[in-house]
Amino acid sequence: MKGIETMNSKIFASLAVSAVVLLGSARSHALCSRIANPYQFDSFYGALWGCKQELVNDMWYRFAFEAADWPGTYGYNDPCNDSTPLKRTFNAMQLLGYAMTASPTCSTSSSNVGMWAYCWAGNSIDEVYPGCEANEPRAHTSYGPFVDAYTKLFFSFFYDEDVIQRAGTLFHEARHAQGWCDHTDSCADGPDSCDPNWGSGCVGAGSSSGLGANGYTVLYMNWFATTARSNWINPTIRASAVAEGNYYLSHRFGTDPCFRLNAAGFPVTTC
Numbered sequence: 001m002k003g004i005e006t007m008n009s010k011i012f013a014s015l016a017v018s019a020v021v022l023l024g025s026a027r028s029h030a031l032c033s034r035i036a037n038p039y040q041f042d043s044f045y046g047a048l049w050g051c052k053q054e055l056v057n058d059m060w061y062r063f064a065f066e067a068a069d070w071p072g073t074y075g076y077n078d079p080c081n082d083s084t085p086l087k088r089t090f091n092a093m094q095l096l097g098y099a100m101t102a103s104p105t106c107s108t109s110s111s112n113v114g115m116w117a118y119c120w121a122g123n124s125i126d127e128v129y130p131g132c133e134a135n136e137p138r139a140h141t142s143y144g145p146f147v148d149a150y151t152k153l154f155f156s157f158f159y160d161e162d163v164i165q166r167a168g169t170l171f172h173e174a175r176h177a178q179g180w181c182d183h184t185d186s187c188a189d190g191p192d193s194c195d196p197n198w199g200s201g202c203v204g205a206g207s208s209s210g211l212g213a214n215g216y217t218v219l220y221m222n223w224f225a226t227t228a229r230s231n232w233i234n235p236t237i238r239a240s241a242v243a244e245g246n247y248y249l250s251h252r253f254g255t256d257p258c259f260r261l262n263a264a265g266f267p268v269t270t271c
């Protein structure tokens, strides 16, 4: 655990719960549906939280969902079907909330992000809605003064990412929404996807200081892999979390952070 705490100790100066959830307006959509990939863990997590109405209601409020944004195959009328974008979003939000604790909190005082990731993400993201345009990234967050703030989730979020990757993406987008944290252009994944470095990765006009959005993805994978409750993880899911964290460490930083996650999810120095 010592390794993790060392890694996490760099980030918390700038964390703060902010923003009131606001309602946005309905938007038009292209159809978006695909048969669920059985290896993306949706049935595993769907069974754990049971699509309970009170949990749906809580997500609906915190993330400012609107019925008109999720029509037809997006899932508003079929919200407990793991093949719909809406349910696949719910599954990831439940992972944010309950993978590491049965009692998530809004206090960000714990270094274990799993204690507060759900409430903090809900408070940080102004509203969430889907799109299925081709050739889009996993997600996009609009933020800043005098703009309509939102987080839009795309096809690859729903169907190319497994539940743990989706949870990491929501946590990542929440960092943009809360701290702005523009991406830079110089890293393996190229333009507009990079944090310049690990400890000071939140850059751009008006951005807060500290760990950038890519760092938040890594942080979530680190804490999830090492502290998830036993019934919320298995070896295959842990391996996915470790792979996701290491992908970001290898592809999304201008300066190599010089650590990777080992198979158990703990950071190990690499340079």
Ligand SMILES: [Zn+2]
Binding pocket: 172, 176, 183, 213, 214
């Ligand atoms: Zn980003």
